[in-house]
Amino acid sequence: MLDATFIYSYENGKWVRCTDAKYVDKDIEYTPCLTVVEYTGYPYDYYHALDTDYIFCPIHNTIEEIEEISDNHVVSQEGCCLDGLLGHASLKLSYMPEKHEMAFVPYRWRVFQRTPDKSTNIACDVMKVQYCRNGIIRRWLNYSLAVDFVKDKVMVSKIKQIDNTRIDWTETDIDVPDVVVETAIEAMRDNTLCATGIKPSVLCQIKNKTTLLGYIERPFDVNIVFLKKFFQEFIKQDDTDVFDEIFTKEEKNNYKIICDLLEINPPKGLRKAYAFNPYAIVWYMIFKQWGIKDINFMHKFFYLDDCIANLYLHRFHYDREEKCVTRDVAIVRWIVLEFYCKWLLEQKGEKKMLKWLYVVSRDASMTELQWDILNSFHAFYKDLSEEVIARLLKDGLTDYVHDAISTEVTALSEKWESTKVKYNKIEQTYACRINGYEFRLLPNTRMLSKIGAAFNNCVATYRDRILNRESVIVYVMNKEEYSACIELKKGCHIVQASGKYNRQLDREVNNVCFYWAKHNHLEIDVDDIVPMSPEELKEFDDVIVEPIPYEKSIDEMNLEELVNIDEDKICDGYYLMLEWALRHSNKYPLSAPYWMEFTDEISRLTYLLPEGERIFKAAGSGNTEAMIALGRMYFRGRVIRQDYDKSLEWLERAGQLGNLKGCMIAHKVRDYMNRDLSDRDRAILLGLSELRHRVAVGGLG
Incomplete structure (x- = not known):
């Protein structure tokens, strides 16, 4: 008869077999147990510090910091000496x-x-632990799994979810210790022998719940169960799962089926x-598509079962x-990794x-720096200098x-068309002032090159993910000094936060960023921002968070706003945007009375269309846009x-002053003047020009 009990050994750092009667024989409710608690996330009431282990003291019914800990x-710190089975609860706190x-x-x-x-029975005594303001709430549960190959029966206990649905406990994130997996599989092998007359060999080096x-x-x-994901396109036919038909339960040579499906004749x-x-199959197929021939170089990879360069197999x-x-998942990272490996393969x-x-x-x-x-x-x-590529190959x-590539990418990104970055109402609140630090939202993609140069990082490469709303970039300034660059994903999760050269934030900047994240209910998914202690948090009790009003970009403004914008807010694209807004207004071309005289063309145009005064005066002063x-x-x-003659005159002036765009448009106007175009042809050409103009000034996302 097999009757094995396993408990966690703190000193050995793993689960071990237990023979101590006081922990083996009693029901779990009557067995002395200790709950070690670690808090993560944010301290709701500043009562508990992070990165510190606590013990739930049943004597005082309170949470107390740990002074000493060993097996059982x-x-x-209050001097309570407690004995019992150790269980470790990592509780993630929220603001609510x-x-x-x-x-x-x-x-x-x-x-x-x-x-x-x-039957082979696997059971686990589990405590459901939940944080409350005064401590923790604990409740005992028992999960079991019974397997009988003779009767072909499997029974799994259910767990109730928040939405009141029930799932097998094996579908939760509770993993099964290696020693339990090995013991249970050995018992099930004997059970299989009784059922089939064959005792299967299990050589798989992976020992986890999936193995069980x-x-x-x-x-x-x-x-073969581990490879269900890998063969997902083979086992789905007309929305029907045919895994059981391709890889039957009785099959003892799935390897041959795998080779036939993949059309390979491996070593x-x-x-x-x-x-x-x-x-090992995944590794081989990757190496095959890269054209690697030498099996001796591949061999040691066949026993790596976790990841390929941080990407889970x-x-x-x-x-x-x-x-x-x-x-x-993470398809972009796989694409860039494969590109680099193939290049390295070719070079070295x-x-x-x-x-x-x-x-x-x-x-x-x-x-993250290497990614x-x-x-x-x-x-x-294709655009990087030979010097940078040579340095990458050597070092x-x-x-x-990283710094060398960042510098070049930043310079290259300045040539991209600038596009306005738009934010929802929640994201707009991220812009604020705290203790002299300003948290600013990226106004447009052109700003990426400036930030990349200031921090000497690769933020300039984030353009697409920002426009696709995969990431939000917030940069922090103290007066004129760039202090931190923060990336958010998944709505409210901070995934990167660093200073110049991707260095860790200094303590003062770190604390301001932590308080800012706390104030905005943001989750910190990395160690880049270190949580503050309760004492440090108290220093922010009287801090005033001053919102920075969201400023519209020119492509978000209506005609009235464009006409009345402050002089110091006029930027690249303003005059083109004002021209577009005027053209789409309800205004019509006017004529001056015959008796009026004007000193010059600019005065005449300003009288006819006062709203266009800024365009006319700027053109007269030599502004090419x-x-x-x-x-x-x-x-x-x-x-x-x-x-048309006046149009050509002004466009050619812009071209003579070095504006290449003016030269290009002047060429098109001259072409229009020399061609016999119908009104319909002209409308189509103007429409295409209009579309290109809207993209250039950021009017289209």
Whole structure:
């Protein structure tokens, strides 16, 4: 008979088999248990500090800081000595108590089997722990899983969710310790022998909940269960899951089926590797599409089961149409990684490229700075200087290379068309002043190059993700000093926050950023911003958060706002936008009385159309953008009388002063004048020109 109990050993850092009767024999409700609590997120009432372990003291019914801790023994700072099973609860706090997350904490695992021909039972005593203002609320639950291959029965206890639906507890994030998995699988192997006359071998090096459930589903090949995602395009036919038809439960040679599906004839070493690691197949297919030939260089990768350069292997799948390995999640990162690996392969050969890839995959050591380098390299490869590319090839993904690429990308990004970045009402509130620091929203994509130069980072490459509303960039200034660059994703999650050269924020800036995040109910998903202690937070008790009003860009303004804008707010694109607004107003071209005399053309135009005064005076003063706007007005004849000669005159003046756009439009006007165009042709050409103009000034997203 098998009757094994497992508890967590704090000193060994893992689950171990327990023989102590006081922890094995009693019901969990009557067994001494200790709840160690770690708070994450934000301290709602400043009562509990973060990154500090606490113990729930049943004597005083309070949370107390831990002074000493060892296996089954804790001493609190208040002097309470407590003995019992240790369970660790990580509680994520929110600003609103009703939204504090709860934790499900395993305290004791059991594996029981009366005889090999009877069911194998896996049970766990779990405590549901939830934060409340005065401490924590605890409640005992018992989860069980019973498997009987002789009777072909599986029974799983259910867990009730917030929406009152019920799911198997195995679908939660509670993982099963390695030692429990190994013990349970060994018992189920004996049960399978009684049912089928065969005792399956389980060589899989991965020991987790998927392995346990995989054995229940496919006892003769646990590994194939790990590859369901990889073969997702093969096992779906007309919205029907045909996994059971392709990989049957009784099949003992799925490897051959895999090779047939993928149309491969792999080396012999892959079959052995697959027996230990299901993701060996994924590695082989990646190397195959990269054109790598030497199996000796591949071999050590076949036993890495976690990730390829921080990208989880279990999220890859095989694209049947393109005949390649790809991903749905973090697809951009996979594209840039593959691009870099292929380039490195071409430049340095298989051995050196795979040596680098093995290290970053084995240690999961790719940093955000290194991903920034890869993103920039992929996006600007054709435009980067030979010096920077040579430095990347020699030094790899170093800080120096990051700075060099950042400088070049920032310069290149200045050539992009500037597009207004628009924000919703919640995002607009992020702009504010705190203790002399200003948190500013990115006004337009042109500003990316300025911020990239100020911080010497790769923020200039974020243009597309910002316009696609995947990211929000907030930069922090203290007077004229750039202090922090912050990226938000998923609505309200801070995923990056750093100073110049991607360095960690100094303490003062860090504390202001933390308070700003707290004030705006933002989640901090990284360690870039260090939480403040309760004492530090008290220093902000009297701080006033001063909102910075959201300022419209010129493309968001109506005609009246454009006409009355302050002189110091006039920027690039203003005169073109004012011309567009005038043309789309209800105004019509006027004529001056015959008896009126004007000293010059600008005076005459100002009298006929006072709202266009700024365009006329700026054009007369030599502003080339205003000249182009006036040339357009003469050409279109919407709010001033149409005059092709005058249009050409002003456009050519702009061109003579070095405005290439003026030269291009003047050429088009001259072409119009020399061609016999119908009204319909002219309307189409003007419409296309109008569309291009709207894109140029940021009118189209």
